[in-house]
Amino acid sequence: MYVNVTRKCNLGCDYCYSASGRSGEDVDFNHVLSLMDEIKPRRIGISGGEPLLVADKLADFMGRYPCKTQTTLYTNGLLIEEKLKTVGDRVDILKINFPATTRKVYQQLNGVDTFDTVIRGVKTSVRSGIETILNTTLNHQNIKEVKAIVDFAADNEVGEVNVLRVRPSGRAHNIELTPRDVMTAYQELLSSGKERGVKIDLHDPLANLFGIEVKCAAATGYLNVDTDSGLGPCPFFNQTVKGEFKDIWENNELFKAARQPAKECEECSTNNCLGGCRACSTNISGSVKKDPWCFKDILESV
Numbered sequence: 293m294y295v296n297v298t299r300k301c302n303l304g305c306d307y308c309y310s311a312s313g314r315s316g317e318d319v320d321f322n323h324v325l326s327l328m329d330e331i332k333p334r335r336i337g338i339s340g341g342e343p344l345l346v347a348d349k350l351a352d353f354m355g356r357y358p359c360k361t362q363t364t365l366y367t368n369g370l371l372i373e374e375k376l377k378t379v380g381d382r383v384d385i386l387k388i389n390f391p392a393t394t395r396k397v398y399q400q401l402n403g404v405d406t407f408d409t410v411i412r413g414v415k416t417s418v419r420s421g422i423e424t425i426l427n428t429t430l431n432h433q434n435i436k437e438v439k440a441i442v443d444f445a446a447d448n449e450v451g452e453v454n455v456l457r458v459r460p461s462g463r464a465h466n467i468e469l470t471p472r473d474v475m476t477a478y479q480e481l482l483s484s485g486k487e488r489g490v491k492i493d494l495h496d497p498l499a500n501l502f503g504i505e506v507k508c509a510a511a512t513g514y515l516n517v518d519t520d521s522g523l524g525p526c527p528f529f530n531q532t533v534k535g536e537f538k539d540i541w542e543n544n545e546l547f548k549a550a551r552q553p554a555k556e557c558e559e560c561s562t563n564n565c566l567g568g569c570r571a572c573s574t575n576i577s578g579s580v581k582k583d584p585w586c587f588k589d590i591l592e593s594v
Contacts, residue, residue, distance in 0.1 A: 293333035294516045294527050295324055297350060298341040303368050304403045305391075306431070318346055319519045321353040327517065327537060329358040337364045339527065341519075344371035347378040354382040366427065370406055372413035376420060386417045387454060390426040392433075393440040400433055418449050425452045425493075430477050432469055438477050439484045446488035454493045455481055457585065459528040460575045468585075475587040478502065500565040501588055510570045511541070511550040525550035528571035549580050556582040 299316020301308070328336070343350055344367055354363060364385040372388070388410070392398040395407040417424040426445050430438070445453050455478070458468045469477065478494055482502065485492035499506040511525035515537075518524065522532030523540050525547055533540050533547070541547060554567025567573070568583025576584060 293328070293331060293335065294337040294339060294514065295319060296339055296341060296516070296518050296527070297321075297343045297353075298346050299519050300345050301340060301342045301368070302345065302370055303342070303406070305368075305389075306401055306403075306433075316341060317519045318349065319517065320521055321349060323521050324517055325353070325356055325358060328361070330537060331515070332359045333361055333515075335362045335364065337366060337527075339366040342368055342371070344375040344379070347371070347375040351379050351382065354379065367413075368402075369410040369413035372416050373409075376416060376422075380420055380422060383422055385423045385425060387425045387427040388414055388417060390414065390428055390441060390444070390453075391431075392437045393444050394437065397434055397437060401431070414448060414450065424450050425454050426450055427454045427456070429456045429458055430469060430474070431458045432473070435469060435473055435477055438481050442481065442484040442488055442490050442492070445490045450490070452491040452493060453481070453485065454495055456495045459569065459572055471585045471587040472590050474498070474585050475501075475590055497565045497568045498583065498586060500562050501586075501591055505564050507564050508550075508566065508568070508570055511547040515541075526571060528569070528575070530571075530575045546574075550574070552580055554580055554582045560588070562588060 296319065298318045338350065343365060362384045363382060364387055365379065365383045366387045367389065369388040369390070390410065391401050395405065398407045399405050414424065414426070426441065428441055442453060457474055460468065478499070481492045494504060494506060497506050497508045509526065510529070514526040516524040516527045516529070518532050522534050523537065524532040531546055533544050550570045554573065557565065557567040567580065568586055570580050572583050572585065573579070573581040
């Protein structure tokens, strides 16, 4: 279960899947608690916007969980030094957005020079003892940074880098990589991670093309709750649905479609991929089709 707790953010990243900004609404936390009581999720991911902008509300919310739930907090890192003490004792994993190791690229992507603050935030998180993971979204501006990001993780006692590619969602348009670039970046990340002893989590069903089992969990293991209480199959779908959870989960056409493999991929020899990211094709074409970033043919031709 993922929850976008606020639309407010103190950055304006080009690759933001939720198009968050300086103003915006907060989620109805009581509604989320009611959903949790119904669903009993084992894990919850708290995102935004920037969730630490509502740290006090967040601490109260997490203190009222109706079930035992592992909590992952997604943050851009700018408020860790100031706000971690408010929520830290209720957070199991802190995933910090870390798109670049150079000030120039960071500023190009995020629009402001807060690079030093993020570095301090990472180090503060590590010192706190909370499991700290770097969250990197690959795009055409940071493609040459991938090895350096792994090196930074290793040098700062961060054991894992969670890697995503830009999905066509929110503000994330016209900065996507080509399928070949995605393939090359993944290969370099896996190689660098092995060399430096850093776990690389390719958060992408296309990882199956490398023999790494990753299943799209949209509308199966994932449920996204947006700030307006709309429900989506995963955080990357542009479309959400309002209504009763059980009815949406069992009967809604968007949710049912998200569980189906792409028809073009039914005869593919690659197990578990089943067409790649459902959100990518749905956001572009309106229906589940083969992931436009599939690099199977390129990989086999090398």
